Amino acid sequence: MNIGQAAAASQVSPKMIRHYEDIGLVQRPKRTPSNYRTYSDNDVHVLRFVRAARDLGFSLKQIGELLSLWRDRRRPSRKVKALVAQHIGELERRIAEMQAMKAALEHLSHHCHGDERPECPILDGLARP
Amino acid sequence: MNIGQAAAASQVSPKMIRHYEDIGLVQRPKRTPSNYRTYSDNDVHVLRFVRAARDLGFSLKQIGELLSLWRDRRRPSRKVKALVAQHIGELERRIAEMQAMKAALEHLSHHCHGDERPECPILDGLARP
DNA sequence: CTTGACCTTCCCATCATGGGAAGCTTGAAG
DNA sequence: CTTCAAGCTTCCCATGATGGGAAGGTCAAG
Numbered sequence: 001m002n003i004g005q006a007a008a009a010s011q012v013s014p015k016m017i018r019h020y021e022d023i024g025l026v027q028r029p030k031r032t033p034s035n036y037r038t039y040s041d042n043d044v045h046v047l048r049f050v051r052a053a054r055d056l057g058f059s060l061k062q063i064g065e066l067l068s069l070w071r072d073r074r075r076p077s078r079k080v081k082a083l084v085a086q087h088i089g090e091l092e093r094r095i096a097e098m099q100a101m102k103a104a105l106e107h108l109s110h111h112c113h114g115d116e117r118p119e120c121p122i123l124d125g126l127a128r129p
Numbered sequence: 130m131n132i133g134q135a136a137a138a139s140q141v142s143p144k145m146i147r148h149y150e151d152i153g154l155v156q157r158p159k160r161t162p163s164n165y166r167t168y169s170d171n172d173v174h175v176l177r178f179v180r181a182a183r184d185l186g187f188s189l190k191q192i193g194e195l196l197s198l199w200r201d202r203r204r205p206s207r208k209v210k211a212l213v214a215q216h217i218g219e220l221e222r223r224i225a226e227m228q229a230m231k232a233a234l235e236h237l238s239h240h241c242h243g244d245e246r247p248e249c250p251i252l253d254g255l256a257r258p
Numbered sequence: 259c260t261t262g263a264c265c266t267t268c269c270c271a272t273c274a275t276g277g278g279a280a281g282c283t284t285g286a287a288g
Numbered sequence: 289c290t291t292c293a294a295g296c297t298t299c300c301c302a303t304g305a306t307g308g309g310a311a312g313g314t315c316a317a318g
Contacts, residue, residue: 003265004265015307018267019306034265034314034315035265036265036266036314048258052254052257055230056230056233060304066252066255070252070255073247076244076245076247077242078243080249081249081251082243084238087234091231091234092231095228095231098224099224101220104185106217109210109214112209112213115207118202118203119206120210122206122209123199126195126199143296145274145275148274148275161283163283164282165284165295183274188274189273189274
């Protein structure tokens with residue numbers, strides 16, 4: 001498989017596949033005599049794994065750890081679960097942060113008439129010490 | 130006021146103050162004969178506004194728009210409210226995205242024993258086509 | 259054998275922030 | 289007055305994940 005086909009099969013763009021290779025996240029694939037990268041079904045399987053983990057919001061660093069656990073047949077599932085728990089915690093933190101922003105914005109917005117007049121409690125709120 | 134004092138007063142780091150100046154978000158301050166930037170109370174007021182808007186998750190581009198509305202005494206408050214509504218929408222989108230990730234992760238995690246054994250439904254879930 | 263689609267590498271951009279170097283200025287203490 | 293630290297200046301580089309685009313090589317179908 002060429003990189004374009006591997007990309008289509010894994011839903012990871014050629015650009016990103018090359019990038020993941022550069023940073024050592026995925027193995028360097030074999031090359032044809034004309035220097036084209038060739039991907040096996042297993043390579044695509046790895047790329048799909050990466051893609052799935054990205055879709056769940058893991059960082060590439062975390063995905064590296066997930067990949068080595070995935071490859072390690074003697075891993076304790078405890079380690080995987082811990083990694084996931086940490087990521088869930090991070091998501092919760094960010095969700096809470098954004099919900100607080102949203103609530104503050106709704107509060108400000110609630111008091112703003114939103115008409116043609118210039119009076120605006122939103123701007124006043126932002127300008128307030 | 131020197132940049133350090135303006136930074137302390139506005140809670141915006143000197144690095145960021147210079148950066149905001151570079152990208153034209155805030156006016157270039159006057160300089161002393163020895164080329165030090167000097168900030169007025171009003172400059173600090175602007176920086177505090179920027180900081181408050183950043184804390185609410187606005188992008189620097191949006192903050193630029195907020196600043197010009199703030200400066201425009203004839204603004205219709207409608208425009209401010211629309212900007213805020215758009216940002217709230219964006220926050221909601223991102224919150225929902227992360228909540229979906231969190232739910233998916235919790236689902237996977239729920240089925241994982243998290244002990245010393247290698248069997249791991251989390252990894253299986255990520256590897257599944 | 260040409261043509262278009264694909265591949266290669268390389269550089270640059272995004273967004274907000276920070277680190278750090280090299281060199282100049284200021285203010286306080288000796 | 290000199291000296292020394294702290295603070296200022298500009299400039300370059302890094303982050304993290306992704307993409308755009310150029311210049312040039314390769315492959316397959318017509």
